[in-house]
Amino acid sequence: MSETTANKTVLISQEGAVRILTNSNPGARNAITPTLYAELSAALADAEQDPEVGAIVFTGAGDFFCSGGDLNLLAKRRELPMAERRQILEGLNNLIRALRDCGKPVIAAVEGGAAGAGLSMALACDMLVSARDAFFTVAYVKVGLTPDGGATAFLAEFVSRQVLTELCLTGDRMTAERLNQLGAVNRLTDKGAALAEAVALAAKVATGPQRATTRIKTLCRQAHHATLEEQLDAEAVFMVESQGDAEAAEGIGAFLGKRKADFVALRHQGHEAKDAS
Known part of the structure; x- marks a missing residue:
């Protein structure tokens, strides 16, 4: 642009x-x-x-x-x-x-x-x-x-x-x-x-997984101020969310299938779904 x-x-x-x-x-x-x-x-x-x-x-x-x-x-x-x-x-x-x-x-x-x-x-x-x-x-x-x-x-x-x-x-x-x-x-x-x-x-x-990236940013931002227990809880919440996310399905599937993950396509699909709703 x-x-x-x-x-x-x-x-x-x-x-x-x-x-x-x-x-x-x-x-x-x-x-x-x-x-x-x-x-x-x-x-x-x-x-x-x-x-x-x-x-x-x-x-x-x-x-x-x-x-x-x-x-x-x-x-x-x-x-x-x-x-x-x-x-x-x-x-x-x-x-x-x-x-x-x-x-x-x-x-x-x-x-x-x-x-x-x-x-x-x-x-x-x-x-x-x-x-x-x-x-x-x-x-x-x-x-x-x-x-x-x-x-x-x-x-x-x-x-x-x-x-x-x-x-x-x-x-x-x-x-x-x-x-x-x-x-x-x-x-x-x-x-x-x-x-x-x-x-x-x-x-x-x-080109990484957008939702996982946002979760990682949150964890890194609060790590300096949170207690270990708070950080363990936050990491657990995000890991559980990520495991059920389409990004994990793509990433794990790509690794097991010996191909490169395409997280950018998922980003576009999510945007199109949001527009449709």
Whole structure:
């Protein structure tokens, strides 16, 4: 599919079964705005429902992933009532939820840097591919603000409370290599190659069983916070559901029949059945 019109904040393109969503505000290093919150949330919802899409890549236009909030807009919000400021921020929160809860895998492709809410959006994705020279920062403190977009929750999955506090109070940059060592970045690439690597990774998972993929995403998302008993129960529920699913019939049948499973055809059949109903 072709890209959307130039006045859109989110550009949409497709490579095979991979939908590519690009935050396009390069003049401001892809700073985020309420328009982005709405457009990206809608684009994610559309990709989730499209049977032609098996996985999603989220990136920024040009050579920088996202510089966080637009400080010119943030300065103007000082004059707004607190309730209105909260309402605007809920747009960001809803976007973070949309990235995290999308039923299809979402992979971030980071070049240059991810600052503030840009870091939050990157870590909200299921996987993260970054150029080796990119940096990540929760720099809110440098402008008298506090973290948002789930930054503290996401970072707490990878670092101790002491390190998290240092990062938030200093606003110091973290290298992509450090985040890779911590387990937050899946793959490192040369400068300019993050998008291609992310698309290749997305293509690898895009032809898998969709409902099983959604269940796996849920298990992985809650694994850091659930007890062993809760996780055992959740895994049992999903395994029982999966065993009775047409995806398992196709996958097991293909393995036993020594052929390649065709989960994409099942995805289309499910979509057609939904349309017919």
